Amino acid sequence: MGSTFGRYLTVTTFGESHGAAMGVIVDGVPAGIDLDPTVIQRDLDRRRPGTSAYVSPRGETDQAEILSGIASGRTLGSPIAILVRNRDVRSGDYDRIRELFRPGHADYTYFKKYGLPPQPGGGRASGRETVGRVAAGAIARALLLPLGVSIQAYTLAVGPLRAARVDRAFAEKDPLRCVDPDLAGEMAALVGRVRDDGDSIGGMVEVAADGVPAGWGDPVFHKLDAALGMAVLSIGAVKGVEFGDGFALAAMRGSEANDPLSEHGFVSNRAGGILGGISNGQPIVMRLAVKPTSSIGRPQQTIDLQGRPRTIETHGRHDPCLCPRIGPVAEAMTALVLADALLEQKAHQGAKP
Amino acid sequence: MGSTFGRYLTVTTFGESHGAAMGVIVDGVPAGIDLDPTVIQRDLDRRRPGTSAYVSPRGETDQAEILSGIASGRTLGSPIAILVRNRDVRSGDYDRIRELFRPGHADYTYFKKYGLPPQPGGGRASGRETVGRVAAGAIARALLLPLGVSIQAYTLAVGPLRAARVDRAFAEKDPLRCVDPDLAGEMAALVGRVRDDGDSIGGMVEVAADGVPAGWGDPVFHKLDAALGMAVLSIGAVKGVEFGDGFALAAMRGSEANDPLSEHGFVSNRAGGILGGISNGQPIVMRLAVKPTSSIGRPQQTIDLQGRPRTIETHGRHDPCLCPRIGPVAEAMTALVLADALLEQKAHQGAKP
Amino acid sequence: MGSTFGRYLTVTTFGESHGAAMGVIVDGVPAGIDLDPTVIQRDLDRRRPGTSAYVSPRGETDQAEILSGIASGRTLGSPIAILVRNRDVRSGDYDRIRELFRPGHADYTYFKKYGLPPQPGGGRASGRETVGRVAAGAIARALLLPLGVSIQAYTLAVGPLRAARVDRAFAEKDPLRCVDPDLAGEMAALVGRVRDDGDSIGGMVEVAADGVPAGWGDPVFHKLDAALGMAVLSIGAVKGVEFGDGFALAAMRGSEANDPLSEHGFVSNRAGGILGGISNGQPIVMRLAVKPTSSIGRPQQTIDLQGRPRTIETHGRHDPCLCPRIGPVAEAMTALVLADALLEQKAHQGAKP
């Protein structure tokens, strides 16, 4: 239940961190779409661990195998299933801490919900679950691209450092996906320092979707911002989301906050491209609050399964800052919501088939 | 589609601002629950316009009629339908502006999506739609209360004024639901000034849910925070949401951000009561960014249906600040998500019926 | 949950037999469709009790009030809510038997599920629940009609009498909706005799949907026949359904059963218009097994709430044969499934919006 997302384009993921495989089924993709399977691998490579000094060195190649739904480079209209085997599973790293709840992790809450002790690598709660999301997102993107919709996520802030300018092309090449070329060096130095301290650090990821036509989104409960918000809040470590000027709007007056309209369109974009839950043709802009990685090398106070106080030090493979890893996942979730909105719009626009 | 919410407890609302009636169907309520119908009316009265100098003077009595699902004060297990007639419908207020898109409103996007000119009072996009949500929320609360779960929303900030202390009992009596007794006077003065300027102002609403046991929430895509986030982002004017320390976590290190565990439970609550998408037994705390009311009395730049530049002044009945109105709606949406999580937990906890 | 039907066009009904009102919300109707509200009333009038000597004389006028979703004769794209008040509620008829489970009725199973004693008039299990279905079906029909899709249900058999020829226009005028003019007199006499005996009788209803284009239906679990089957099996008293030659196919060989194709299309229609769960362009034909009305005037063996053996005689207002009542409901359910399939096809056909 919790592992299915979407209403018109439906995504179901499976897999635990140290199980046999991760994977995803995408249902609802129209038939006859040209879908180059390499776009899936390319997006998986973008989210893959071990790609820079600032992300976890877990040695996964994350090779996607397409099991169904595509033949000869075209979609069949049937569910697309994608499989990624787990290879670099060193449960040893985790064995010693299976009796302890890691602070900041889902160990305690899964134990309370399912009655199971902490699973190796976090089990289902691991960031590896996002492999399936990213593979599905690549398919969603392939539906959106011919319509001129493109999506990019980039690191806007790490700790106290916040970008002063936005150079999206730069972000694609920067190992932290930092969007401000002037800040990238300082940001990298900070993350390196935090890593060397055995600590981690939070940050902010911004997602921009360009080219979304006006009129997408299903108002009331499934407003486009509500759906996007749910999508990104379902990514581990994301603890907040805002659209357009977001929390800054709380301090404004209506006469400043409203985006005026001229014969050339909207004069500003404080609303972040969405009004009344429907896209207004402006770029959709949202920002995500990313908490520091929960796994740190420093001793922390916790309890064991019997509730006894203990000290824990986590020595696995961890990202000192999650922002560069979350970017591709946030793009994928955004693409899934927008492709869903596209199909919704097709379904309900006029009554002729 | 967009008008249905929830998976185990399903809520479907209907009604346009200037149509015959607003209403809601709540399906999935277990049979045999004592449900005093007056709790529905009480919650409706809390959200009702015309209750103070700081909210819209629209003269609705919002009398709820229960059409089904309850007999002799007990639930039947069948859908509970609740009807609220629209009485104070002065379309005249709106007639003069039906050719213009009101800035900040959904007029433009509904036009792009549905091909319809701006509807009187905003039509389906009106805040009146929340009548059904609040009625449904009262039912959800009645399911949660016997389990010790209580929910309260209050105004944390208006414009630049932010509460320094939290006195929840005070908030219930304050016309702006301001949670800080020391700030209430200043806040009221600010809102009055803004209203007299023909302007509006934004703010922040905080929602706290106490007594939620550890283990609620359906991880992966329907994480408890993702579901709550969607729920509150589906309220008009809410442009951001954060959990626990939220955006402030972006500037922290892991060693500060993780909530340690002791034999007495969690030592802090930076996570806002949710870990890995599942409640951890701490209070659930979220904050909403509320934009200034879009309708203002000042002239604004816009276009008409033909795309010609025009100036608009809106002289209807409007709230200068939406925070006190949004509080009860945010409580209702929170209650609906939590009652849904309760039923989810019952469904999937162990295999015995 | 159980009270919501459909995936793209969503219908939610509410109401108990002796409660305040019956009603329905239809969500997902495209905006801007011309929808003459009188078609809703006309369909309700077709299913209404008290319209002939062969149906229950309960005196309901079943006046539909449209509460939302339609303005000036056109759909708004928002949920259409329709209300029908219950007027002729004579609970007295039922009071005396509230301690007994009526054989053939849902009294016993609702008691086991919900822990509630038999509700007056069957409560939610009453045939009056279909008021909402029929109103919703009228809207679905209005979506289908411009595409040339028409649906008709008629009585094919009552007890041992089975139609030898099909004259659909005749069925519309016959009080039993008998489709065979040569049989109508005999059928009416049989039903009259059964009624005078204080008994009831079963029959068969056939539903034909003409003009459905090839390509509708969502294969695998939501095959068009599976969806139609669920739709009609959800009507009380329907205990079986078959498509095309149905159960007769069980006795055939493949060389007889397969419908050959010629350059003019299918040569026969043993499949009933559906292959692999998708419409093939032929008329869709299904037949429903309708059990005799459970309420009869004769003494029957039953038990009371305490499990003690008792004898029951039901003296309410009952239809001696349900076929003429079920026809319009079966049409409505068929229309809802087909309109849903239309929207599904629109959503997933090609990727351009």
Place this chain on the structure above:
Amino acid sequence: MGSTFGRYLTVTTFGESHGAAMGVIVDGVPAGIDLDPTVIQRDLDRRRPGTSAYVSPRGETDQAEILSGIASGRTLGSPIAILVRNRDVRSGDYDRIRELFRPGHADYTYFKKYGLPPQPGGGRASGRETVGRVAAGAIARALLLPLGVSIQAYTLAVGPLRAARVDRAFAEKDPLRCVDPDLAGEMAALVGRVRDDGDSIGGMVEVAADGVPAGWGDPVFHKLDAALGMAVLSIGAVKGVEFGDGFALAAMRGSEANDPLSEHGFVSNRAGGILGGISNGQPIVMRLAVKPTSSIGRPQQTIDLQGRPRTIETHGRHDPCLCPRIGPVAEAMTALVLADALLEQKAHQGAKP
């Protein structure tokens, strides 16, 4: 969309007949359930082709690989993914007929819906899709078995031969799953004759579910019989379904058809164990009309993709009668519906968690 089934226990299948693999994800299984993975393989072996002279000799071993959701023989509460590779893929058999629509098959309707020429082996419309259903059904059974619920399907009729007595243990050993030991020889001879003729033959499968407690089923649209009906009508070749006395009830009077109640329970079971869409504690009995296998070796009249008349002879590997193959699939679908009803009942029974 069409590839997902269930509301509380959700099943999503994937795979095409001649693609890389078939598979299924089952979500919603409670955590901590003992689940011996060999029960999945055992059920797959029961449905496997090549197991007798009367079923298709396609040489699949159908080895299930469990990818997630189970560890150390216990469920984790996360989605259970099961993979079955396609091995014996002889597309050659099908190449020659890819330009022709096979009568009785979904080739024509898939072409109309998706714009794709007939896929090898039927693609997604192949009976191989049921591999995932059967694997999922084994899991559902494992949830039901501790509650005393058991399900069995058997061949009741083939062509004109109908069982006169029911010996369920015998059916398990008979290659055609014939339930009448006295008829089994004659039935086998008939099927052999039909096969030697290059033809196929229809039949009837009966499904019995014993031990279902009273009170399961979600009335109105998701009645237990409606859900079961949809489940089995979604199996290819099933063209009708009836419950209890089914179509025979159409010829009865109410005084015969109603099942009386005594202090020992129901006196008869004409209703097939379901009243008002809810189980009544009696065995649930339904019968399926199975059409003859569409693939036959005899020449048939058809058209090619361009609409030109052609003659087709199908020389693949086909079952002369589908009844023994459909039995295990019908059991699986029944188990899925009942396990879903079990979870529904748990979710909505009383309000305490």
